[in-house]
Amino acid sequence: MAKRWMIGVALAALTAGNTGCYYDQWAQAKRANAELTEQYNIAKSDLQDAQLLVQQRDTEIKSKNAQLQAKEDQIVQAMAEADSLRANFQKALDLLEKRGVDISTLIMTQRAVLPDALDAKLKELASRYPEFLEYLPEKGAVRWKADLLFELGSDKTQISAEVMASLREFAAIVNSAAATGFDVIVVGHTCTTPIMRPETLQQHRTNWHLSAHRAIAVMNIMSDLQVAMKRMGVMGYGEHRPIADNATNAGKARNRRVEIYLVPAEKVRSFSKNIRTVDDLGLAFAPATGR
Numbered sequence: 001m002a003k004r005w006m007i008g009v010a011l012a013a014l015t016a017g018n019t020g021c022y023y024d025q026w027a028q029a030k031r032a033n034a035e036l037t038e039q040y041n042i043a044k045s046d047l048q049d050a051q052l053l054v055q056q057r058d059t060e061i062k063s064k065n066a067q068l069q070a071k072e073d074q075i076v077q078a079m080a081e082a083d084s085l086r087a088n089f090q091k092a093l094d095l096l097e098k099r100g101v102d103i104s105t106l107i108m109t110q111r112a113v114l115p116d117a118l119d120a121k122l123k124e125l126a127s128r129y130p131e132f133l134e135y136l137p138e139k140g141a142v143r144w145k146a147d148l149l150f151e152l153g154s155d156k157t158q159i160s161a162e163v164m165a166s167l168r169e170f171a172a173i174v175n176s177a178a179a180t181g182f183d184v185i186v187v188g189h190t191c192t193t194p195i196m197r198p199e200t201l202q203q204h205r206t207n208w209h210l211s212a213h214r215a216i217a218v219m220n221i222m223s224d225l226q227v228a229m230k231r232m233g234v235m236g237y238g239e240h241r242p243i244a245d246n247a248t249n250a251g252k253a254r255n256r257r258v259e260i261y262l263v264p265a266e267k268v269r270s271f272s273k274n275i276r277t278v279d280d281l282g283l284a285f286a287p288a289t290g291r
Contacts, residue, residue, distance in 0.1 A: 117178040146256040155213040171225035185261040188215035188236040191252035212236030
């Protein structure tokens with residue numbers, strides 16, 4: 001009897017031990033399940049956020065595509081209108097020719113964008129220096145040949161007395177009453193000849209840098225000639241806006257140039273913190289802040 005009782009006690013203890021072990025396993029499984037459930041819910045939420053973001057991006061892409069299509073339609077329409085204008089212009093020329101008009105005698109005038117007094121002063125200036133200076137009335141700009149201002153491939157000036165005289169007279173016009181309310185934008189251009197010399201590359205990594213540095217050099221000359229720095233800005237186009245064929249030396253010489261624009265101050269507006277734009281001329285430039 002005692003022996004059976006001892007066996008019962010042992011079995012009861014064993015059963016109790018197994019029950020405690022099973023409970024621990026069950027508790028661990030429950031915690032693991034809770035963690036997996038939490039991870040699942042987080043992943044589900046992340047997926048929903050990602051799907052929402054994808055929908056937003058799809059909406060933005062559709063909107064951008066619609067805007068792009070609208071722009072393309074405008075371009076097609078503008079090109080069609082331009083073709084129509086060219087065709088009508090040619091018809092007008094043909095009609096004049098049939099009526100015995102010598103078309104070569106027709107004078108196409110360019111509308112000046114500057115006031116009459118200022119326009120007249122700049123025309124008179126250009127007429128005195130036709131070898132190296134050109135006035136563009138439709139842009140309100142004066143253009144100098146860069147080869148007469150700078151050493152080749154450099155922003156170091158080499159200015160003759162005659163060229164310096166033209167710059168001095170231009171500065172006097174800028175400072176005259178006729179130019180009151182106008183700002184000055186100096187724009188540098190180069191030809192396509194790449195910068196090769198190591199000593200030059202240290203100062204001008206590309207033609208774009210060279211064109212901007214030349215514009216700064218001319219701006220400094222204008223400053224020395226008493227044009228206020230706060231009225232001036234500089235920019236460079238490198239070789240990207242040629243006015244002649246870069247396949248010839250003569251064309252390259254024409255493309256190496258500095259242009260100075262006179263624009264009404266109220267037309268110069270901020271585009272970002274350090275950039276100004278002139279919408280009428282399609283210019284964007286950095287304003288001068290000092291020497």
